[in-house]
Amino acid sequence: LQTNPTNAVNNQRSFQLPVEEAGTYKVKFRGYQSTGGGLSEIFINGELIGHYDFYSAVKGNGPTVELDTKINLAAGTHQLTFKTISDSNLTPYMYPSELILVPMEPEFAYIDVEAPTRLLSGETGQLSVTGFLSNMEPVSLDKAVIQYKSSDESVIQVSQTGEVTALSAGTAEITTIVLLNSVIKEHVHSIEVFQTAGDIVVKEFSYDFRNVGLDGAPGNPIEWTLLGKPSTVVPKVIKASYGLQLQTNPSNAVNNQRSFQLPVEEAGTYKVKLRGYLTTGGELSELILNNQLMGLYNYYSIEKKDGPFVIMENKINLSQGNQVLTLKTISDSIYTPYMYPSELVLLQMLPELATVSVTSPTVLPVGNTIQLNITGTLSNMETADLETATIQFESSDESILVVSPGGEVTTLAPGSADIKTTVTLDGVSVEHVLSYYIIDGNLTGLEIFVDTTKLYMGRQMYVIVNGVSDTGKTIELNSGLIRLENSNPSVASLNNLGVLTAHEIGETVLTAKMLFAGNEIMVSKTIYVTQREMIPLEIPIVTNKWGIMESTSNPITLDGSLQDEAWGNVSALSDFVTIYENDPAELQTQVKVLYDQNNLYFGIKGDLNGMDDTQSEMIELILRLPGQFEEFYLLPLQIYGRRSVSPGHEGKRILVQDYVAEVDVHDRYWTAEVVIPVYSLNLSQIISGEEWGFNVIRHRVHEAPVSSWFPLKTSSFWEASSGGNMMYHTNLNSESRYGRLYAGS
Known part of the structure; x- marks a missing residue:
């Protein structure tokens, strides 16, 4: 071994030493001696067990020496090290020949x-x-x-x-x-x-912002990547020695944040800690995980330096897989504050109760008693032990059903009611709501009702399913309880409103299924689609249905009164007609339309006769955007009453989601104001001169014929029961039953 005692790197050599049996050992050693040798130390597993001198004035095999120290060795491999310690000016070498492990009495x-x-x-x-x-x-x-x-x-x-x-x-x-x-x-x-138990950290997962993948490149871990716009687009994302520089702007809602894909290895409950780089260009920011605010971090400091780790105050339950991490600047500085994240650590806490499942039959007869079955799942996806949990039950209507402290449900009267179950485990409460439908009678079968079992191609009809009791009585059922299956959709398709549309010659089998008191009951009916000669009817040509939606800069107070100055000089769309006969509607409706850069405004007034016994009234606003012919936007607005009309217009219908409306009802009329944000129509702005398709349909249930601004050609109604919703279907889009609405300057 050509070692050098004056060089700490080159003064020793190590070997792997296999040991067959665990035990206590003495060590014997023999080496070769020469004038080039020197004194050395012998170690096993870093423990000094003795010395050997490889020097001799005469070359030859040295003596076998029993080393000073006993050693305890487990079965397996160990490390044997020879280290020269001679103070010779020459380079002393070591010449090991044989090492012998001698078993001793175990100690x-x-x-x-x-x-x-x-x-x-x-x-x-x-x-x-x-x-x-x-x-x-x-x-x-x-x-x-x-x-x-x-x-x-x-x-x-x-x-x-x-x-x-x-x-x-x-x-x-x-x-x-x-x-x-x-x-x-x-x-x-x-x-x-x-x-507290909530402070216990089980495991940590670290994410270095220097290793985040940009612009399609993999990160470390692989799925730790930037989301959204490329890193070179404002707000820019720039890698730095400390992590990332996020060039955000708090005064710009588009450029005030950046999001990342955060891969999570294990499902569980987590806290988050963040460390960033601090400068005078940094400011206060929010850390958001899956749209939940976790806490704040301040990147500001007078001097540039690595910031501290900050543990965010909120906890979150995360599933295994990719999550969305968002960093958002919220400073009110007049400058453009940036964010400089360096490292994020997920702190896995003790798992807590995350979800509760409550099961039982939910469609039951009056006078029935059932037991609720309750299970829980922890945030790490393991089954929760609810032995020590506190469980509380609450019925939304105790005239229909009651629930005991032990979870036994007793049905008392027909109707719908909910049972809310609250489970509290280790200070964490989770709720579960189960909806029940109680029937007056013992349901033994189902019956499918249709206008006809032979449907012509191109025609439509409603499919209604009722129950049959053991006494033969028909029982009206909530459609949400029924699972309606269609064996051949290419012959006739069935939509979620129960409208069957015939497409081609053939037959299809409709099968209705539902669970009652835990048992499945079902019934089937065959529908035959045939062809007949279609005789076209003359369609009236309508040319006087057009109007202007005026641009406005005046503020509008949304109270339903139409008293704002902005409505004063706007021409109303009027002359509503009955949808079938195209006769003037007995009670007229007027519609005014305004817009600005952010919103579309509708002001509506409907006449009443002062002796109104209408059960309910509803308005439908229907918009077809410029250049769009397949799809249209629908906003159904309930004016008053509890009975609603469920519109089922054919075509690609998009319900307007984000809107605000207020209604003001008087003896002789009602007024309504509706505000639709432009973005909810998938638009960035309304352009002057554009032509829109527009129609308004007014429903006055059981009091007057349906009226509309632009007359319709074909439609159908279905009323399943005297107290339920009415279903309504038209072909207004394919028949282009729209007036014209032009955007003014």
């Missing part, structure tokens, strides 16, 4: 201590000590002397019987000392104490 060699790794303040735990001989056989510690010491008795105290008591939040090391047969062995065990 006390190891201790193992079972102990908690985490405790809550006030909790106790017990240390359990086991001793082993060098051959790994257990040894009795009955005659041993055992002592315990705590590194910080303000955190943990330990008794001489090995009981540990957690006193305050922090970390302490417990040292166990065992004396047996004049041999002393020690074991050090670390215990962390938390003030």
Whole structure:
């Protein structure tokens, strides 16, 4: 071994030493000696076991020497090291020839201590000590002397019987000392104490912003990547030595944030801690995970430096897989503050109750009793043990059904009611609502009602399913309870409103299924589609249905009164007609339309006769955007009453979601104001001169014929029951039953 004692790197060599059996060993060693040799140390597993001198004035095999120290070795591989320590000016070498392990009588060699790794303040735990001989056989510690010491008795105290008591939040090391047969062995065990269970950190997952993947490149981990616009587009994302520079602007809602794909290895409950770089160009920001605000981080400092880790105040339950992390600047600085994230760490906490499932039959007869079955899932997707949970039940209508403290449900009267179940486990409460439909009678079958079982191509009809009791009585059912299947959609398609449309010659089987008192009942009916000669009817030509939607800069107070100055000089769309006969409507409707750069405004007035017995009234606003012929936007607005009309116009119908409306009802008329944000129509702005398709349909249930601004050609109604919703279908889009609405300047 050509070593050099004056060079700490080149003064030693190591070897892998295989040991067949665990035990206590003496070591014998023999080397070759020469004038080029020198004094050396011999180590096994870093423990000095003796010396050997490879120097001799005469070259030859050296003596076999028994080294000074015994050593305990486990079965397996160990490290043998030779290190030259000669102070010769020459370069002394080492010449090892043979090493012999000599088994000795096994001796006390190891201790193992079972102990908690985490405790809550006030909790106790017990240390359990086991001793082993060098051959790994257990040894009795009955005659041993055992002592315990705590590194910080303000955190943990330990008794001489090995009981540990957690006193305050922090970390302490417990040292166990065992004396047996004049041999002393020690074991050090670390215990962390938390003030509450919610403070316990099980595991940490770190994400370095220097390793985030930009512009399609993989990150580390692979799916740790930038989302949205390219990094070169404002707000720019620039990599730096400390992490990322996010060039955001708090005064611009488009450019005030950046989002990242955050891969999560394990489902669970998490807290988040963030570290960033601090400069005078940084400011306060929000950290948002899956649209939930986790906490704040301030990137501002007078001097440039690495900032501290900040643990966000909120917790979140995350599933395994990719999540969305958003950093958003919220400073009110007149400058453009940037964000400089360096590292994010997910702190996995103890799993908590995340979801609750409550199961039971939900369609039941009056006078029935059933038991709720309740299960819970923890945030790590494991089944929750609800043995110690507090469970509370609440019925939304105790005249229909009641629920006992033990979860037994008793049905009392027909109708609909909900049961809310609240499960509280370890301070976390989760609610579950189960809806019930109670029927007056014992449901034994179903019956499908249609206008005809032979439907012509191109025609439509409603499919209604009712129940049949054991006495033969027809029972009206909520359509949401029925699962309606169609065997051949290419012959006739069935939409979610129960409208069947015939497409081609053939037959299809409609099958209705539902669960009643936990049992499935079903019925089928065959529909035949045939062809007949279609005789076209003369369609009236309408040319006087057009209007202007005026541009406005005046503010509009949304109160339904139409009293704002902006409505004063706007021409109304009027002359509503009955949809079938095209006769003037008995009670007229007027519609005014305004717009600005952000919103579309409708002001509507409907006449009443002062002796109105209408059950309900509803308005439909229908918009077809410029250049769009397949799709249209629909906004159904309930004016008053509880009965609603369910519109089922054919074509690609898009319900307007984000709108605000107010209605003001008087004896002789009602007024309404509707505001539709431009973005909810998938537009950035309304352009002057554009031509829109527009129609308004007014429903006055059981009081007057349906009226509209532009007359319709074909439509159909279906009223399933006297108190339920009315279903209504037209072909207005394919027949282009729209007036023209032009955007004014």
